[in-house]
Amino acid sequence: MDNLDRFGRRITYLRISVTDRCNFRCIYCMPPGGVPWRPHAEILRYEEIVRLVRAAATLGIRKVRLTGGEPLVRKGLPDLVRELSRIPGIEEVVMTTNGALLSEHAEALARAGLSRVNVSLDTLRPERFREITRLGRLKDVWEGIRAAREVGLVPIKLNAVILRGVNEDEVAELAALARQGFSVRFIEWMPLGSVGEDFRRRFVPGGEIRARVEERLGPLVPLRREGPARVFALPGGGEVGFITAISAPFCSSCNRMRVTADGKLRPCLLSPVELDLKGALRAGASQGELVRLLAEGIKRKPFSHGATEAVPHDREMSEIGG
Ligand code: SAM
Ligand code: SF4
Numbered sequence: 001m002d003n004l005d006r007f008g009r010r011i012t013y014l015r016i017s018v019t020d021r022c023n024f025r026c027i028y029c030m031p032p033g034g035v036p037w038r039p040h041a042e043i044l045r046y047e048e049i050v051r052l053v054r055a056a057a058t059l060g061i062r063k064v065r066l067t068g069g070e071p072l073v074r075k076g077l078p079d080l081v082r083e084l085s086r087i088p089g090i091e092e093v094v095m096t097t098n099g100a101l102l103s104e105h106a107e108a109l110a111r112a113g114l115s116r117v118n119v120s121l122d123t124l125r126p127e128r129f130r131e132i133t134r135l136g137r138l139k140d141v142w143e144g145i146r147a148a149r150e151v152g153l154v155p156i157k158l159n160a161v162i163l164r165g166v167n168e169d170e171v172a173e174l175a176a177l178a179r180q181g182f183s184v185r186f187i188e189w190m191p192l193g194s195v196g197e198d199f200r201r202r203f204v205p206g207g208e209i210r211a212r213v214e215e216r217l218g219p220l221v222p223l224r225r226e227g228p229a230r231v232f233a234l235p236g237g238g239e240v241g242f243i244t245a246i247s248a249p250f251c252s253s254c255n256r257m258r259v260t261a262d263g264k265l266r267p268c269l270l271s272p273v274e275l276d277l278k279g280a281l282r283a284g285a286s287q288g289e290l291v292r293l294l295a296e297g298i299k300r301k302p303f304s305h306g307a308t309e310a311v312p313h314d315r316e317m318s319e320i321g322g
Pocket of ligand 1: 022028029067068069070071096097098099118119120159160161187188189190191192317318321322
């Protein structure tokens with residue numbers, strides 16, 4: 001058993017959703033009323049996550065990302081980080097957060113062994129920020145980003161989802177943050193869950209985002225592929241990347257699998273195939289059995305999710321862990 005899938009891809013990266021709950025209701029991620037939270041008993045306990053990651057490490061997983069929902073709404077997250085970062089074979093534990101609670105927790109997270117953070121930031125305008133997140137305050141996020149920088153959770157990546165008629169006019173300002181030492185990533189909106197017709201109106205392809213950046217800031221110079229992102233040097237300093245899951249999927253270089261908050265292994269974000277890790281854990285599976293289940297997930301990882309129309313709408317992003 002190893003971490004090589006049927007298409008020769010090495011799976012070294014596990015994204016774990018530690019909660020389906022969130023203190024924001026971003027318009028591209030959740031319906032206005034949010035999604036019904038799962039009862040606590042359905043969510044993986046920290047010790048279950050630790051057992052899974054131990055098994056995954058023996059298969060060749062080297063990097064773990066904690067995500068959600070909003071990971072920082074779950075109590076005691078630094079305790080989980082500490083446990084995970086001590087597992088032999090795990091080289092990096094990182095986190096994706098909306099940043100709202102980051103100023104409170106950055107120091108404890110850094111001390112616990114977190115390597116870096118990605119923070120979602122779709123606009124620099126406070127009112128627009130409120131419209132996009134429905135509940136968030138931009139000021140809190142900047143305080144979180146500052147705190148993360150101070151304690152060395154760097155380099156910080158800033159993730160921006162661009163939507164037509166919402167923030168597509170801000171891509172140059174967002175890209176320019178790269179000159180202040182942030183890595184900026186533009187993410188194409190993916191039609192998960194309940195977005196329906198809105199998708200056709202609001203989707204902005206990565207090519208258009210890039211053209212808008214170049215028009216204002218000058219030509220981007222290709223640097224490298226980094227997981228799902230194509231990364232470019234920005235004239236004047238810094239780098240920006242584009243994650244074009246819809247217009248130019250990156251399936252051939254995909255090295256990741258996901259664990260949902262309710263304990264399902266999801267080999268591909270956009271395919272509904274899931275394996276029941278929580279069921280196995282709670283039925284008393286041994287480490288060897290967990291390893292076998294993870295290895296089966298690797299073998300069942302599809303090559304391509306196909307384009308927009310084929311994408312299944314079985315769950316919201318907040319449930320799977322973006
Ligand atoms: N709450 C945290 C946050 O917002 O960073 C972590 C979870 S969130 C689901 C992870 C990432 O997925 C965020 O960068 C968010 O912008 C992105 N995201 C959410 N829904 C998306 C969608 N439908 N298409 C593309 N990206 C999405
Ligand atoms: Fe919450 Fe992140 Fe989804 Fe926004 S993108 S609603 S912050 S989980």
